[in-house]
Amino acid sequence: MPKMETFQDLSLHPSTNQKELWRWLYTELRAAILDGRLRAGTRLPSTRSLAVQYELSRGTVITAFDQLQAEGYIRTEVGSGTYVATGLPDGPLPTSRSKPAPALPQSTATLSKRAQAQLKDVVVMPAPHSVGKAFRAYEPAIDLFPADLWARTAARVLRRAPRSLYGHGSAGGYQPLRRAIAEYVGSSRGVRCTPEQIIVTSGAQQALDLLGRFLLDPGDSVWMEDPGYPGAWQTLRAAGARIIPVPVDQDGLNVAAARKLSPRAKMAYVTPANQFPLGVTMSADRRIELLQWAAEAGAWIVEDEYDAEYRYFGRPVAALQSLDRSGAVIYVGTFTKMLFNALRLGFLVLPLRLVGAFEAARTLVDRHPPTLDQAILSEFITEGHFGHHVRKMRQIYAERMAVLKEAADEHLGGLLDVTNAAAGMKTVAWLKTGTSDKAAAAQARRLGLEMIELSEFSIKQPLKPGLLLGFAGCNPDELRRGVSVLAAALRNPPALR
Numbered sequence: 091m092p093k094m095e096t097f098q099d100l101s102l103h104p105s106t107n108q109k110e111l112w113r114w115l116y117t118e119l120r121a122a123i124l125d126g127r128l129r130a131g132t133r134l135p136s137t138r139s140l141a142v143q144y145e146l147s148r149g150t151v152i153t154a155f156d157q158l159q160a161e162g163y164i165r166t167e168v169g170s171g172t173y174v175a176t177g178l179p180d181g182p183l184p185t186s187r188s189k190p191a192p193a194l195p196q197s198t199a200t201l202s203k204r205a206q207a208q209l210k211d212v213v214v215m216p217a218p219h220s221v222g223k224a225f226r227a228y229e230p231a232i233d234l235f236p237a238d239l240w241a242r243t244a245a246r247v248l249r250r251a252p253r254s255l256y257g258h259g260s261a262g263g264y265q266p267l268r269r270a271i272a273e274y275v276g277s278s279r280g281v282r283c284t285p286e287q288i289i290v291t292s293g294a295q296q297a298l299d300l301l302g303r304f305l306l307d308p309g310d311s312v313w314m315e316d317p318g319y320p321g322a323w324q325t326l327r328a329a330g331a332r333i334i335p336v337p338v339d340q341d342g343l344n345v346a347a348a349r350k351l352s353p354r355a356k357m358a359y360v361t362p363a364n365q366f367p368l369g370v371t372m373s374a375d376r377r378i379e380l381l382q383w384a385a386e387a388g389a390w391i392v393e394d395e396y397d398a399e400y401r402y403f404g405r406p407v408a409a410l411q412s413l414d415r416s417g418a419v420i421y422v423g424t425f426t427k428m429l430f431n432a433l434r435l436g437f438l439v440l441p442l443r444l445v446g447a448f449e450a451a452r453t454l455v456d457r458h459p460p461t462l463d464q465a466i467l468s469e470f471i472t473e474g475h476f477g478h479h480v481r482k483m484r485q486i487y488a489e490r491m492a493v494l495k496e497a498a499d500e501h502l503g504g505l506l507d508v509t510n511a512a513a514g515m516k517t518v519a520w521l522k523t524g525t526s527d528k529a530a531a532a533q534a535r536r537l538g539l540e541m542i543e544l545s546e547f548s549i550k551q552p553l554k555p556g557l558l559l560g561f562a563g564c565n566p567d568e569l570r571r572g573v574s575v576l577a578a579a580l581r582n583p584p585a586l587r
């Protein structure tokens with residue numbers, strides 16, 4: 091039988107804390123057994139010699155052995171010694187110490203045909219390792235988020251939370267949060283609703299998913315702004331919708347063109363306050379035209395206002411929902427951009443006739459949103475912190491936009507024409523005609539910038555070459571640095587053809 095008198099293979103123990111020491115020894119020995127460094131039948135050193143060798147108390151070693159024995163990794167024979175158990179598989183088992191299993195080839199081939207079609211060109215966004223990188227497009231100023239205030243609010247809410255909040259929550263969301271949202275969208279966006287019309291969701295994305303699943307049948311046509319938001323068209327397409335790309339001009343979605351393309355569409359998806367990605371505001375005439383069409387066609391209008399709070403100049407325009415008299419508009423809002431991405435809380439404002447059905451539908455999806463997070467957000471809003479943060483960010487983002495514009499005018503003149511965004515957290519920058527925006531963005535990424543080319547957002551309509559530059563999440567120094575790196579990227583002509 092193999093014998094182990096001394097064992098040199100353990101990593102150094104991390105501390106002198108007795109509790110951590112036995113766990114360290116237990117974990118090390120277990121890993122050595124599982125990955126085959128200690129084979130079945132091997133005799134372990136005595137507790138006394140292990141204690142001496144690793145400068146542990148004997149009690150620590152005995153506690154680790156007891157645990158390993160209780161879990162069946164080792165057995166003790168009285169008068170003979172302690173051995174690695176023989177019932178374990180012979181070869182190495184995967185453990186955190188052994189090499190990770192090779193990644194499966196990236197393939198959706200084993201999924202259902204439906205899923206394969208749904209996942210066509212869906213890109214998984216990696217979790218970033220840092221905040222504030224130029225020119226990340228989907229991030230608010232996380233560096234300036236009042237995390238201490240959030241933590242204090244959370245502590246207070248959790249301390250006082252009645253036990254009932256730990257039970258099953260309500261399908262539409264936590265009632266005080268629904269009230270707070272109804273009040274906020276009413277006063278700041280002119281949305282007309284009662285708290286019952288609010289359905290709290292996991293960000294705008296889940297709101298869009300619910301709308302696709304429960305309002306569309308396979309083959310239903312949906313007008314989609316082109317260029318537009320992939321998160322919307324991919325989700326609605328996954329629900330079986332036939333996406334009808336509709337051109338966008340300086341007044342927003344071209345309703346006359348859409349009527350010609352598909353007069354009897356079931357839904358229109360629009361971003362009227364700040365068109366994604368071009369940043370135009372839908373004109374009053376277009377809003378009326380769109381509402382008229384929806385009333386005639388019995389269609390839904392999905393109004394996505396993910397960053398409408400941030401308007402820097404020009405006339406603030408109330409939500410399209412505020413003009414709706416026929417109950418066609420479904421409003422989608424999100425806190426992920428107004429507060430921070432990881433919050434994953436957003437909401438739908440539904441026409442009353444849909445509320446009951448959506449509460450039932452929610453039961454099939456995730457039952458209800460997490461109650462305690464909602465309670466914290468609700469308190470954050472009602473205490474006035476949310477309003478204060480948004481007002482502060484509006485000013486900071488305007489300043490950041492100005493820094494970007496100034497730096498771009500100075501260093502990128504003739505290469506890139508950066509639009510002075512009237513609203514939102516990102517802006518469009520136009521490249522010279524004939525440039526490939528894909529190549530330009532790839533070159534910028536190679537030099538370490540985060541960059542998305544405009545053509546990524548085109549469904550079908552040809553688009554002038556351009557880049558999408560996020561500015562809200564980057565501090566002024568990072569923006570200036572980003573501009574000079576971008577200038578270097580764009581001056582590298584071979585990559586741009």
Ligand SMILES: Cc1ncc(COP(=O)(O)O)c(C=O)c1O
Binds near residue numbers: 293
């Ligand atoms: C048009 C549009 N809608 C919604 C969102 C937000 O989605 P979520 O709340 O799922 O993060 C984004 C993200 O940037 C967006 O660009």
